[in-house]
Amino acid sequence: MDDTVAQEKTMQTAAADDVVIHIEHLKKSFGDNEVLKDISLDLHKGENIVVLGRSGQGKSVTIQCVAGLLEPDEGNLTVLGKEVKELSEEELKDLRSKLGFLFQSGALYDSMTVRENLSFPLTRVLKMKDEAEMEKRVKDALESVGLEEAIDKYPSDLSGGMRKRVGLARTLILRPEIILYDEPTTGLDPITSREISELIVQLQEKYDTSSIIITHDMACARIVADRIAVMNDGKFIATGTYDELAKSPDELINNFFK
Amino acid sequence: MASALTSTINKYMEIVGDQVVFTGQFARNIFRDGFEWGEFLRQCFIVGYRSIGLVAITGFIIGFVLTLQTQPTLKDFGAESYVPGMVSISIIREIGPVIIALICAGKIASSIGAELGSMKVTEQIDAMEVSSANPVQYLVVTRILACTLMVPLLTIMADALALLGGWVGVNIQDHVSATLFFRKSFAALEFSDVVPSVVKTFFFGYAIGFVGCYKGYHSSRGTESVGRAANSAVVSASLWIILIDAIAVQITNLIYY
Ligand SMILES: Nc1ncnc2c1ncn2[C@@H]1O[C@H](COP(=O)(O)OP(=O)(O)O)[C@@H](O)[C@H]1O
Numbered sequence: 260m261d262d263t264v265a266q267e268k269t270m271q272t273a274a275a276d277d278v279v280i281h282i283e284h285l286k287k288s289f290g291d292n293e294v295l296k297d298i299s300l301d302l303h304k305g306e307n308i309v310v311l312g313r314s315g316q317g318k319s320v321t322i323q324c325v326a327g328l329l330e331p332d333e334g335n336l337t338v339l340g341k342e343v344k345e346l347s348e349e350e351l352k353d354l355r356s357k358l359g360f361l362f363q364s365g366a367l368y369d370s371m372t373v374r375e376n377l378s379f380p381l382t383r384v385l386k387m388k389d390e391a392e393m394e395k396r397v398k399d400a401l402e403s404v405g406l407e408e409a410i411d412k413y414p415s416d417l418s419g420g421m422r423k424r425v426g427l428a429r430t431l432i433l434r435p436e437i438i439l440y441d442e443p444t445t446g447l448d449p450i451t452s453r454e455i456s457e458l459i460v461q462l463q464e465k466y467d468t469s470s471i472i473i474t475h476d477m478a479c480a481r482i483v484a485d486r487i488a489v490m491n492d493g494k495f496i497a498t499g500t501y502d503e504l505a506k507s508p509d510e511l512i513n514n515f516f517k
Numbered sequence: 518m519a520s521a522l523t524s525t526i527n528k529y530m531e532i533v534g535d536q537v538v539f540t541g542q543f544a545r546n547i548f549r550d551g552f553e554w555g556e557f558l559r560q561c562f563i564v565g566y567r568s569i570g571l572v573a574i575t576g577f578i579i580g581f582v583l584t585l586q587t588q589p590t591l592k593d594f595g596a597e598s599y600v601p602g603m604v605s606i607s608i609i610r611e612i613g614p615v616i617i618a619l620i621c622a623g624k625i626a627s628s629i630g631a632e633l634g635s636m637k638v639t640e641q642i643d644a645m646e647v648s649s650a651n652p653v654q655y656l657v658v659t660r661i662l663a664c665t666l667m668v669p670l671l672t673i674m675a676d677a678l679a680l681l682g683g684w685v686g687v688n689i690q691d692h693v694s695a696t697l698f699f700r701k702s703f704a705a706l707e708f709s710d711v712v713p714s715v716v717k718t719f720f721f722g723y724a725i726g727f728v729g730c731y732k733g734y735h736s737s738r739g740t741e742s743v744g745r746a747a748n749s750a751v752v753s754a755s756l757w758i759i760l761i762d763a764i765a766v767q768i769t770n771l772i773y774y
């Protein structure tokens with residue numbers, strides 16, 4: 260895995276066109292609350308970056324900016340080669356169809372069954388009409404998260420871990436090139452957390468996706484991270500591999516690895 | 518003091534601005550890339566069918582009570598024969614539409630506000646947006662249109678039941694045949710009584726749907742905002758209904774008299 264990434268990097272030295280998300284000096288405030296002060300980060304193709312940081316540091320705000328849900332005040336933000344703030348409504352729509360977002364709560368649509376939750380993006384975004392093909396896509400997606408039996412259930416009948424999985428299946432069903440995970444394992448028991456973490460890695464390998472994963476679950480970070488970025492006070496204070504950061508003398512960073 | 522006043526004014530101007538923008542979003546998304554028929558019909562079912570019981574009982578009782586209240590007075594003047602006409606005019610012109618709209622504001626605007634508010638808080642609306650589905654078209658357009666269509670139908674049903682209630686009320690003391698009662702009721706009505714009052718119920722329905730959606734869609738983060746969205750949806754929808762009613766009566770008078 261690391262080898263292929265390294266190879267790719269040497270092959271594409273000239274242009275940095277294996278960068279799928281490029282964030283440069285991003286700033287964002289809500290009224291007087293200055294949340295993002297200076298955020299810069301590059302996500303490369305096929306890479307999983309874990310973003311670590313205490314609650315309320317602006318991790319979710321960062322990926323919401325990437326998905327175009329929030330508009331940054333300043334700075335550059337390029338996703339798949341396109342400057343997000345300059346996109347028209349149609350172009351943004353097109354970009355979002357290549358972008359998956361797993362919300363912290365799963366964000367399953369309460370009024371719909373699992374099947375309807377999963378076919379919602381198929382009919383709305385891909386304008387898919389063929390029932391049989393849709394059914395197959397839904398079943399495939401559920402199978403890849405190991406939840407075929409939940410197809411006719413409502414979200415309120417599912418456990419926390421199952422909701423996360425269904426949320427993941429709904430994200431995957433459009434075969435996104437990039438997935439943004441907001442705390443995929445928070446609130447789950449250690450065994451389920453581990454399963455979800457392993458699922459993230461499997462999906463990365465199977466569909467060749469690039470991901471930003473927000474978490475403060477170190478077990479998860481260890482499993483999924485190719486690289487870790489530590490956020491504090493609206494800035495990234497360090498990036499590196501798990502082992503590099505684990506050895507860091509800086510107390511702020513070190514605290515996460517205890 | 519002055520700065521508190523300007524900041525309050527600014528806040529209200531901001532809300533007005535937001536509502537104008539929201540109206541624009543609603544209008545632009547009605548027929549964009551097809552129409553959400555499935556969700557629209559489901560909302561018609563929820564808004565209309567599920568309110569039938571409440572609206573029917575309310576309508577019947579309004580007519581019944583109105584008759585019992587006025588009958589003795591009219592009798593003193595020897596004018597009992599005016600009871601059906603009095604009941605039908607007051608119900609159809611004013612009491613039916615306004616009371617039913619206020620009842621619907623309590624039942625429908627609050628539930629839409631709470632539903633969309635909780636979808637907002639649990640990031641379901643964001644999820645629709647990032648999956649490139651169109652939450653305004655799917656959630657807002659369908660709900661506003663369902664209310665605009667269903668509130669008038671509910672009102673017409675309530676009006677009919679109110680007349681029935683009136684007939685039952687008359688028959689507690691006197692004996693009046695149903696045919697006579699309804700003939701007199703309808704004879705008292707004119708075109709200028711019926712049409713404006715039906716037209717204004719469409720506006721009532723729109724206001725209920727719009728306010729419910731607006732409050733829910735714009736509720737802030739945190740679970741307590743769901744309750745606040747539901748509550749303020751009822752308050753502002755009721756206020757809008759009274760305002761629209763006041764405007765409607767002016768317009769009707771200008772046109773017909
Ligand atoms: N839509 C918003 N409106 C106002 N404030 C927000 C919004 N989103 C986030 N914030 C504020 O930004 C800060 C960072 O939030 P967030 O990114 O959710 O933190 P976390 O790092 O835990 O994900 C918090 O103080 C939060 O209150």
Ligand SMILES: [Mg+2]
Nearest residue numbers: 318319320441
């Ligand atoms: Mg967060």
